[in-house]
Amino acid sequence: MSESTLLLDHGSGGMASNRLIGDLFFKHFGNPILNEMNDAALLNITGPITMSTDSYTVDPIFFSGGSIGTLAVHGTVNDVAMLGAKPRYLSCGFILEEGLDMSTLEKIVIEMAEAAKEADVLIVTGDTKVVPRGCVDKIFINTTGIGELILPEATSGAHAKPGDAILVSGTMGDHGLTVLSNREGLNFATDVKSDSAPLNHIVAALINEIGDIHVLRDPTRGGLATTLNEIAGQSNVTMNIVESQVPVRESVRNGCSFLGLDPFYLANEGKLICILPQEKAEAALTLMRSLKYGEEAVQVGTVLDPENAPGKPGQVVLETPLGGHRLLNMLEGEQLPRIC
């Protein structure tokens, strides 16, 4: 980029906007569909399709293991994939603060381009707005994704059945604690990093090689506990989660202990929950463990018939290492660090 600082001019629609679009977005995101430069992208896609949108407003915008850019790609790619789809295309809307350092923006765009390439999706349309200083915190990104369903019937949070196994693709809480510790400059957590990653390749492998996948979900905001509660509610089942089986890195566990936070409620950006018949669990785990981003996959619990389970329909019960049971409830509000 020849210019070093983002000005309101860059969002004006005039020459400065054109330079920004050409020198930055087309340079890094370029592909035949985007390069057509029409008002909309003409897509070659067959239905049924899945579609998801999300807006990303993370602070700080760069953190260990990722950035707002990687999140904006991974988050939407993963949401599109979780219905059992192959993500194909993304749109990308930027709301940028006047005065933003152009090299910062370029770094984010490059990371987005790399993330899209790894996920095998094309960024085919976009939008840029520049707002006066103070109206936005540096950069907000919205991405919308669409994908082609791999199976005739989409997976759904309402499809968990008694007897199913509940699998996770890896450790819980890495992203949430990383962002928190990077934001606050907490030096106890130097070796934690975000798990931000595309999960669509794992999803495709599970569907194509294992099949009969009932539920796929990525436990982002609200973490594992909230997501499981959502699924238990949608499916009207009880879930038994074995606490000692849920993988949490030692550094994350210690950081949470220090701050009075629970890793089960911290966001993940590169992990999925997979619920499928128990007899397929071992094969699914073996497959996930052979793939990038699934090496630490484990079974964490079982779906139960509420008739014969501790807990009511829609509840998630945690079996503690002592053999006791307690509720793993949905979080009320955000987790806040405690006094002592």
Added chain:
Amino acid sequence: MNVSDSFKDPELCKKLLEQLHNELDAPLRFMEVCGTHTVAIFQSGLRPLLPKEIVHLSGPGCPVCVTHESEVAAFLDLAGKDGVILATFGDLMRVPGPKGRNLKLAQAEGARIEIVYSPLDALKLAQNNPNDTVVFLGVGFETTAPTIAASIMMAKQQNIKNFKVLSFHKMVPPALKVLLEDPECAVDAFLLPGHVSTILGMEPYHFVAETYNTPGVITGFDPVDILQSLLIMVEQRKTGKASIVNQYKRAVSDSGNAKAREIMFSVFDVAEAQWRGVGTIPDSGLIFKDEYEEFDALKALNITLRDVPQTPGCKCGEVLKGKMQPNECPLFAKACTPAKPVGPCMVSTEGSCAAYFKYQVTA
């Protein structure tokens, strides 16, 4: 297995539980003074595994829960005041004040409130905002008071004039005395707070055993800690000789942390304090010494604690005194839930009502 894991060891817990079931010869009503213990007992799933004859009562050891209504009102009065930035630990954000208002709502309405992780962060905030007054909400027990005192000493050394602290600190041992002198107090033994005791050591608790013949065990937050402590209580009751035992020697020295106490008492004097639901307790609060009064937010910002009517129906006080279990409160899980808390026991992460609501398997 590292040292910390051994205090969670399921096999050891199983043996201790068996021993507890065998040795318990009469109902035992113990009070976990500290809110973190309350949560630890629920979180570990220990509660349903304990003998049914063991009744555990919550105590006044959650700093958010015992923050008096008038003190919460003072936070809210300060929030939104021109030129003031409030700095606070996260726990206080959702504590309901008069008319159900809280700091979250005040923040949404434009008050400048920063959640910090240490009072030193609040000091930095003051340095970075020289044209504003940064007020740190000094809530907590002996655990947090020394670091807050250290931040005040640092502010004095560095001549940072725009840093102020509301000192609403509370001290735990005087509250135990109030409970023990209450004729309705039916506590057989105390599970004494691990964090607070790292500062205090054993000495301030001896009166519990010597004057009131009630056992007290300073303990940690893992299941083995709690089970060993219950066994000590049962054993003491059998012998009839109450004493204070430090089960948490890996973190608490018998003499506590003298340096931390020295810092705390360099900045603060002991004074009476108001405890929500408990009342005024002599020698249980910390007020500024004259030489540090320039950092006293009450004086600097001319704040007077005003009378605030108690929330009708809220039984937090009865819960904090061990006279009522959270689910016996008529508001529990009905008018009072974590989404719409009536009292602070339902909102604090260490609150006993919140723990009952959050962790209980209901079917």
